[in-house]
Amino acid sequence: AQKITQTQPGMFVQEKEAVTLDCTYDTSDQSYGLFWYKQPSSGEMIFLIYQGSYDEQNATEGRYSLNFQKARKSANLVISASQLGDSAMYFCAMREATSGTYKYIFGTGTRLKVLA
Amino acid sequence: NAGVTQTPKFQVLKTGQSMTLQCAQDMNHEYMSWYRQDPGMGLRLIHYSVGAGITDQGEVPNGYNVSRSTTEDFPLRLLSAAPSQTSVYFCASSYQAVNTEAFFGQGTRLTVV
Numbered sequence: 001a002q003k004i005t006q007t008q009p010g011m012f013v014q015e016k017e018a019v020t021l022d023c024t025y026d027t028s029d030q031s032y033g034l035f036w037y038k039q040p041s042s043g044e045m046i047f048l049i050y051q052g053s054y055d056e057q058n059a060t061e062g063r064y065s066l067n068f069q070k071a072r073k074s075a076n077l078v079i080s081a082s083q084l085g086d087s088a089m090y091f092c093a094m095r096e097a098t099s100g101t102y103k104y105i106f107g108t109g110t111r112l113k114v115l116a
Numbered sequence: 117n118a119g120v121t122q123t124p125k126f127q128v129l130k131t132g133q134s135m136t137l138q139c140a141q142d143m144n145h146e147y148m149s150w151y152r153q154d155p156g157m158g159l160r161l162i163h164y165s166v167g168a169g170i171t172d173q174g175e176v177p178n179g180y181n182v183s184r185s186t187t188e189d190f191p192l193r194l195l196s197a198a199p200s201q202t203s204v205y206f207c208a209s210s211y212q213a214v215n216t217e218a219f220f221g222q223g224t225r226l227t228v229v
Contacts, residue, residue, distance in 0.1 A: 009156070033214040045206065045220035052215055091158060097214045101166055102147055104208065104218055108158035
């Protein structure tokens with residue numbers, strides 16, 4: 001069954017330091033996508049980064065990188081050089097190709113607070 | 117660029133009332149879905165659709181109905197509102213492919229008293 005687990009309800013990081021947000025997933029499918037979204041206090045959902053199950057290299061988008069460990073079924077988000085504006089809720093999500101429905105399933109989220 | 121338009125932004129209902137949350141997208145996305153967001157629970161899938169005339173249940177469908185008569189619109193109906201349905205609701209759409217991100221509406225904060 002499709003499942004996403006985020007075990008860190010809240011995290012603190014000093015400004016300019018790097019932080020890793022954990023995400024593990026469960027799927028029996030071979031083809032799937034992993035996503036991270038940011039939700040600032042204003043409430044909108046912002047897409048950050050994508051990793052495909054067949055991608056051999058970790059995805060990067062500016063200060064965001066996704067540490068993909070397929071055998072361990074983990075897809076951790078790394079934010080380098082944290083900024084105050086990174087304070088937000090972060091959601092990990094997965095999409096499977098099984099059955100053609102491509103359902104999006106989200107984790108419970110991690111609230112990140114960047115300290116000045 | 118309209119993207120995903122979700123209305124209303126705020127709503128207060130009395131227990132037992134019914135209402136419809138509207139969601140429309142102009143990106144010709146096949147996939148549309150509704151989520152509810154509750155503290156500590158993340159986004160939970162209520163219903164989703166992979167095209168006009170096709171809908172299916174997600175994780176928490178009880179108390180909600182959907183229909184998809186056009187590609188653009190995917191309304192969510194609360195049949196008889198209950199305090200347990202107090203939540204923030206998001207509509208999202210995307211292309212029907214494993215590597216495409218979801219586009220979200222601005223959310224609806226619903227309070228049932």
